[in-house]
Amino acid sequence: MPKPGPRLRLIDVAERAGVSLATASRALSGREGVSEEVASRVRQVSKELGYVANPYARTLAGGTSSTVGLVVHQVDDPYFSEIAGGVIQVAAEEGLLVQICHSGRDPDEELRQLRHLITQRVGIILIAGSGYSDPRVEAEARAQLSEFQALGGRVAVIGRHALGVDAVLPDNEAGGRALAEHLLELGHRRIAVAAGTAGLTTVADRLAGVSSALRQRGLSLDTLPVVHGDFTRDGGRVAAEQILRDHPGTTAIIALNDAMAIGVLSTMRAHRIPVPERMSVVGFDDVSVAADLAPSLTTIRLPMTDMGRMALTLALKPRSTRPRRRSTGHVLVVRDSTGPTPRD
Amino acid sequence: MPKPGPRLRLIDVAERAGVSLATASRALSGREGVSEEVASRVRQVSKELGYVANPYARTLAGGTSSTVGLVVHQVDDPYFSEIAGGVIQVAAEEGLLVQICHSGRDPDEELRQLRHLITQRVGIILIAGSGYSDPRVEAEARAQLSEFQALGGRVAVIGRHALGVDAVLPDNEAGGRALAEHLLELGHRRIAVAAGTAGLTTVADRLAGVSSALRQRGLSLDTLPVVHGDFTRDGGRVAAEQILRDHPGTTAIIALNDAMAIGVLSTMRAHRIPVPERMSVVGFDDVSVAADLAPSLTTIRLPMTDMGRMALTLALKPRSTRPRRRSTGHVLVVRDSTGPTPRD
DNA sequence: CTGAAAGCGCTTACAG
DNA sequence: CTGAAAGCGCTTACAG
Numbered sequence: 001m002p003k004p005g006p007r008l009r010l011i012d013v014a015e016r017a018g019v020s021l022a023t024a025s026r027a028l029s030g031r032e033g034v035s036e037e038v039a040s041r042v043r044q045v046s047k048e049l050g051y052v053a054n055p056y057a058r059t060l061a062g063g064t065s066s067t068v069g070l071v072v073h074q075v076d077d078p079y080f081s082e083i084a085g086g087v088i089q090v091a092a093e094e095g096l097l098v099q100i101c102h103s104g105r106d107p108d109e110e111l112r113q114l115r116h117l118i119t120q121r122v123g124i125i126l127i128a129g130s131g132y133s134d135p136r137v138e139a140e141a142r143a144q145l146s147e148f149q150a151l152g153g154r155v156a157v158i159g160r161h162a163l164g165v166d167a168v169l170p171d172n173e174a175g176g177r178a179l180a181e182h183l184l185e186l187g188h189r190r191i192a193v194a195a196g197t198a199g200l201t202t203v204a205d206r207l208a209g210v211s212s213a214l215r216q217r218g219l220s221l222d223t224l225p226v227v228h229g230d231f232t233r234d235g236g237r238v239a240a241e242q243i244l245r246d247h248p249g250t251t252a253i254i255a256l257n258d259a260m261a262i263g264v265l266s267t268m269r270a271h272r273i274p275v276p277e278r279m280s281v282v283g284f285d286d287v288s289v290a291a292d293l294a295p296s297l298t299t300i301r302l303p304m305t306d307m308g309r310m311a312l313t314l315a316l317k318p319r320s321t322r323p324r325r326r327s328t329g330h331v332l333v334v335r336d337s338t339g340p341t342p343r344d
Numbered sequence: 345m346p347k348p349g350p351r352l353r354l355i356d357v358a359e360r361a362g363v364s365l366a367t368a369s370r371a372l373s374g375r376e377g378v379s380e381e382v383a384s385r386v387r388q389v390s391k392e393l394g395y396v397a398n399p400y401a402r403t404l405a406g407g408t409s410s411t412v413g414l415v416v417h418q419v420d421d422p423y424f425s426e427i428a429g430g431v432i433q434v435a436a437e438e439g440l441l442v443q444i445c446h447s448g449r450d451p452d453e454e455l456r457q458l459r460h461l462i463t464q465r466v467g468i469i470l471i472a473g474s475g476y477s478d479p480r481v482e483a484e485a486r487a488q489l490s491e492f493q494a495l496g497g498r499v500a501v502i503g504r505h506a507l508g509v510d511a512v513l514p515d516n517e518a519g520g521r522a523l524a525e526h527l528l529e530l531g532h533r534r535i536a537v538a539a540g541t542a543g544l545t546t547v548a549d550r551l552a553g554v555s556s557a558l559r560q561r562g563l564s565l566d567t568l569p570v571v572h573g574d575f576t577r578d579g580g581r582v583a584a585e586q587i588l589r590d591h592p593g594t595t596a597i598i599a600l601n602d603a604m605a606i607g608v609l610s611t612m613r614a615h616r617i618p619v620p621e622r623m624s625v626v627g628f629d630d631v632s633v634a635a636d637l638a639p640s641l642t643t644i645r646l647p648m649t650d651m652g653r654m655a656l657t658l659a660l661k662p663r664s665t666r667p668r669r670r671s672t673g674h675v676l677v678v679r680d681s682t683g684p685t686p687r688d
Numbered sequence: 689c690t691g692a693a694a695g696c697g698c699t700t701a702c703a704g
Numbered sequence: 705c706t707g708a709a710a711g712c713g714c715t716t717a718c719a720g
Contacts, residue, residue: 057713294638401697
């Protein structure tokens with residue numbers, strides 16, 4: 001195994017291969033204008049010596065950074081850490097650094113993080129997580145990103161559609177529809193929704209799916225309780241408490257992500273309401289613990305790790321004239337938290 | 345709010361402040377040898393203009409990098425993502441980049457990641473997660489780290505004690521003892537352990553705590569079943585199946601981390617063994633979902649986020665002559681997964 | 689196809 | 705205390 005020794009420079013490789021610095025640089029970066037023979041010799045020597053380019057010098061000289069900035073709403077939420085896992089996999093394969101930033105679902109903080117990444121000259125920006133309904137926020141983000149792209153930066157987002165960049169889009173609407181259909185087929189009609197913050201597009205999209213399933217059965221979301229709260233476990237608890245208090249006849253609760261569903265389940269347990277016998281509960285995302293809750297959670301599976309991989313892969317491709325969109329697909333995973341309507 | 349504009353350089357700040365490049369550099373980096381008056385003027389101008397140094401140029405010139413490499417066993421395991429969250433917080437406060445690497449609990453892969461970080465010239469290396477009992481592995485890692493430190497790199501680790509560097513040390517032994525004492529006080533004697541891979545020091549340390557509690561009661565770990573498996577949910581399931589099969593009289597299972605405990609609980613559910621009525625189960629770590637499992641998990645709480653913060657904070661301090669050690673403390677959190685011995 | 693040279697934006701001896 | 709200059713290790717026009 002080659003032992004690099006921390007001081008090996010490109011010039012060392014060049015000398016050893018008997019070529020100039022410029023030629024060595026071209027050979028290693030796979031650029032045009034080097035005979036295949038020379039190029040392969042340089043690569044050979046480089047490998048033997050265990051040469052690794054200094055990324056700082058490379059960035060400074062070339063203007064293109066090998067750092068990818070990843071902005072997430074919440075680093076220690078499993079939804080985001082699984083996405084980050086996918087991004088990190090691809091980054092490792094490509095020899096890129098990943099810089100993770102945390103916005104805490106605060107749009108202004110997100111804007112600040114974005115600006116910071118741009119100022120730091122990262123080469124790629126990835127944003128994961130719901131967009132905001134507030135057009136001012138999205139317009140500002142959009143402006144920053146397009147300025148960044150104009151300077152050669154690459155961008156991809158996960159779960160945001162209003163940014164005019166390459167996007168990986170989870171099947172939020174279709175997933176919401178599948179969830180509602182599942183409950184309707186089980187006979188539920190008194191359904192309540194524990195929704196995330198009203199200003200998030202993901203919430204709106206999943207809700208739209210629910211609404212469309214209801215409409216197909218001649219029902220309307222407007223007649224059903226939709227309780228908004230934080231897109232977290234605690235948000236789920238608060239929403240569930242409110243639903244139990246204000247809508248005691250409810251037989252099923254749709255939580256719009258698994259974190260909220262976990263909170264809902266915990267509230268049911270606290271009130272000794274058996275799930276699914278008295279109350280069915282569904283989530284969205286299928287984070288890895290969803291299968292281990294008691295009862296195990298019926299939810300929509302999204303391929304989080306793959307979404308992370310896809311996003312970075314998109315960003316690595318040459319920019320296309322129009323933004324690319326990749327849909328994730330989704331699967332309804334039926335487990336033990338849903339059952340037929342209780343008859344009383 | 346200052347709008348940086350991506351092309352602002354230190355020379356621009358210097359000119360605006362009416363000083364030379366060198367003076368501006370010194371003023372901003374807080375170095376000696378600038379009159380306080382000049383220094384504060386430069387800082388003022390820099391702030392007004394919204395100047396942010398180019399980290400690549402800075403690293404290339406100064407030799408000290410502002411990226412921190414974080415090596416974890418498993419990025420999407422909550423134990424590690426919470427630690428990473430803490431590291432990211434501090435990094436953000438200090439304007440550092442975080443590069444996360446994943447070793448998959450493979451010691452050779454870890455060594456490879458380490459070498460890669462060193463070659464990439466990161467300024468700080470953080471390693472989180474159990475060490476290996478194999479002295480060869482630890483010696484190799486130790487050698488690499490000391491070479492890195494000799495070149496000016498800073499290092500801190502979480503949960504490893506054999507590396508001769510600053511360390512944040514979870515209370516593994518004391519936690520193991522507390523867990524065992526808790527079960528002993530509830531009357532349990534037929535206790536089994538679902539332990540992680542045998543080669544991990546964390547496993548050995550937690551086991552040592554369990555053993556010491558037993559000894560104090562005149563019992564011995566040698567007479568109890570200790571089943572080794574992966575330090576994951578699936579490892580917990582496999583271990584639990586084996587315990588049920590080979591030691592049907594068992595009344596309590598100590599899982600040496602929460603991931604395994606989740607697997608154990610899921611196996612109990614599959615076998616319809618009520619917890620804690622027929623079987624008590626405990627974990628270790630207190631990942632955030634531990635409270636949401638059914639039954640909620642009795643476990644040892646470790647302050648993961650703080651551990652991440654502490655580790656980076658240690659690494660940021662000037663190096664001391666002898667390695668520093670910070671103990672985390674621990675709390676036994678009693679929840680619903682433990683109860684008195686069943687009498688039959 | 690190949691090389692000599694300039695330049696990326698900083699920091700840090702080296703002089704004053 | 706302050707400044708002019710060299711240098712960090714690359715990439716990329718610019719010549720040949």
